[in-house]
Amino acid sequence: MKRWLKIGMLMVAVFLLMFASACSQKEERTKVSLAEVTRSVFYTPQYIALANGYFEDEGLDVELKTTWGGDKTMTALLSDAADIALVGSETSIYVYAQGTNDPVINFAQLTQTDGTFLVSREKVDDFEWDQLKGSTFLGQRKGGMPQMVGEFVLKKHGIDPHQDLELIQNIDFANIANSFASGTGDYVQLFEPTASVFEKEGTGYIVASFGEESGHVPYTTFMAKESYIKDNEETVEKFVRALYKAQQWVEKSSGEDIAKVVQPYFEDSDVETLATVIERYKNQGSFAEKMTLTEEGWENLQNIMEEAGELPEKVDYDTLVNTDIVEKVMNE
Structure with missing residues (x-):
């Protein structure tokens, strides 16, 4: 009986030592x-x-x-x-x-x-950037990289973002996707996985990558x-x-x-x-x-x-x- 008691106490001691060691390592991080x-x-x-x-x-x-x-x-x-x-x-x-x-x-x-993609409300088989002219474009927050890259790419393709389309920039970042899903805009600039989810649901369709267009x-x-x-x-x-x-x-x-x-x-x-x-x-x-x-x-x-x-x-x-x-x- 005493022998088993000693073994039990030894096992408890070892467990406590291991627990203390693990806690110590965590505290040291x-x-x-x-x-x-x-x-x-x-x-x-x-x-x-x-x-x-x-x-x-x-x-x-x-x-x-x-x-x-x-x-x-x-x-x-x-x-x-x-x-x-x-x-x-x-x-x-x-x-x-x-x-x-x-x-x-x-x-x-x-x-x-850039990590955003251009998403169209309608499915487009042969997308051309000129198709954005006259459309309503739901862009990103003014002063942020998504918005600046978005405008840079539009200008690269001969589109004046403030003259050639209706640019919406007054929606909070977290609400842009919901606004598009609710019917705002013909095109929207979105991060993943939202862009792919929208495409899967038929809410919108990815037509271009701002990352590929803007370079490193x-x-x-x-x-x-x-x-x-x-x-x-x-x-x-x-x-x-x-x-x-x-x-x-x-x-x-x-x-x-x-x-x-x-x-x-x-x-x-x-x-x-x-x-x-x-x-x-x-x-x-x-x-x-x-x-x-x-x-x-x-x-x-x-x-x-x-x-x-x-x-x-x-x-x-x-x-x-x-x-x-x-x-x-x-x-x-």
């Missing part, structure tokens, strides 16, 4: 608050890093929150409600132009093309205040390493395999739809596998902003971009 501008399949590699435990492997406890809008995302970052933000690079230029002693620095690129641009990047990067360089490096691992996994995996992993982040979408969307983004090279924000991309970004009349001032590449950490990780 560095907490990182990450704010994403919206929930989008466009950010698939980020969800892969979370779902596959790549952040945890680096000793990080990443808390993801969706802030729904570039202005709200930057407010969270500047007020220290978030350590790192995933948002359009143009927001760092807006903040810099307002004057700051602690600028927001772009340190890793997640996507390198640092569309969404990870950024942090200069002071945070300086004081937490090792943490940022671990963060980038986890993301880079996720990017590589996405690059070599099928759309279906990727979709199965990220599906919990998109409970309203089925795996089949997600797989279609992910393959579409992969085929047009949207995911920035190398994660390096290039000088050429930075110039393209500012050209698009200037074309849209939204560039407050030209900002040198080296002022708001830091590629040292990404390059270090990729060269390991």
Whole structure:
């Protein structure tokens, strides 16, 4: 009896030791608050890093929150409600132009093309951009990258967005899809998976990709205040390493395999739809596998902003971009 009692006590002690060790490891992880501008399949590699435990492997406890809008995302970052933000690079230029002693620095690129698609209410077999003339176009929020890229592409095809069509830009980002579904607009600019869901339901039909039309641009990047990067360089490096691992996994995996992993982040979408969307983004090279924000991309970004009349001032590449950490990780 005493022998079994000793064995039982030993097993309890081992269990408690293992539990304490696990708790200790969790407590040792560095907490990182990450704010994403919206929930989008466009950010698939980020969800892969979370779902596959790549952040945890680096000793990080990443808390993801969706802030729904570039202005709200930057407010969270500047007020220290978030350590790192995933948002359009143009927001760092807006903040810099307002004057700051602690600028927001772009340190890793997640996507390198626009992620929106042109959706027509009617099915079009042979779409031509001229068909938009005289139509009602439900665009994105003024001053954001989707809107600026949208106008850039329209002008590229000889369409004046403010003269040749009725441009609607006063609807909140979160309500654009619902407005189109309710009957507003002949065409709409949408992110995935909404565009594919609409096509599946017969609500609308994808006729063109703004990403393919606009070329490479640092569309969404990870950024942090200069002071945070300086004081937490090792943490940022671990963060980038986890993301880079996720990017590589996405690059070599099928759309279906990727979709199965990220599906919990998109409970309203089925795996089949997600797989279609992910393959579409992969085929047009949207995911920035190398994660390096290039000088050429930075110039393209500012050209698009200037074309849209939204560039407050030209900002040198080296002022708001830091590629040292990404390059270090990729060269390991």
